[in-house]
Amino acid sequence: MEKDYRTASGKFWQTVRRLRRGKQLSANTIYSGGGELLASTGDIVGRWKEYFKDLLNPTDKPSVEEPEAKDSEVDSFITQAEVTEVVQQLLGGKAPGVDEICPEYLKSLDVVGLFWLTCLCNIAWRSGTVPLDWATGVVVPLFKKGDRSVCSNYRGITLLSLPGKVYSRVLERRVRPLVKPRIQEEQCGFRPSRGTLDQLYTVHRVL
Structure with missing residues (x-):
């Protein structure tokens, strides 16, 4: 040890x-x-x-706003620099998805490998469809507490394809500047550099 x-x-x-x-x-x-x-x-x-x-x-689905006119930067081809930056930020030691591609594989790609990964991302971006492995998740139930025979006593985590995550992260980074002005300041979930501690601190200050 x-x-x-x-x-x-x-x-x-x-x-x-x-x-x-x-x-x-x-x-x-x-x-x-x-x-x-x-x-x-x-x-x-x-x-x-x-x-x-x-x-x-869920049966109750939130309302969806109509999309506005496309932004030229958001709609442009995905660059190899974008893909490379996202790949470099992947954390090692994470479980792979159904394609069994670990983050270490992607982080070890050379320029040629990153070029082809960028090509795959652009094919998905232009066609509006992704490879089946990118859209398939492996749901793993993790026991919390209580009776092990009751499904609700487990929480599920979904193992997703790492190349698919790279593609999703590139798109998320592109739309973030457009979406950020619409997000309420109080929201901490799914926002960088914010979390539970921020919410607890706010509640403590209010009370």
Whole structure:
């Protein structure tokens, strides 16, 4: 562990967390929506699919504003400089998506590799469609607390394609200056350099 800490603090803390948790048992059964206990693998997988489908597809959808005229800078071709900057900011040690491409693979790309990744991004941008792997996420349920057989006692994280994330991040960086004036100052979620501590501080000051 001492060696892990000196060479890679991330690996060190992963080891610490694993030792603290100890052995964690996975649920061999899960309750259906109607309260029936499911035991077969097929039924359990089907229940998880049903649960996350209902959770992530609410019936009440927010209203969407009509888009304004396109900005020439936003609508222009994606440059290799944009892609390179986003790739350099990727964090290592993250789980890959369905395509099994790790961030380390992308960060090790040379100029030629970054050129072809930029070409893929431009094909997606101009066609309005993305590769299937970019649009496919692997949902992993993580246990929180309570009964392990109850789906609502888990939170799901979605593992997405890293090349798809690069493409999404490039687009997000382009539209951010246009969207920022419309965002309320109180919003901290999904905004850089803001988080829970900012909200807690605000509440503390108000109270």
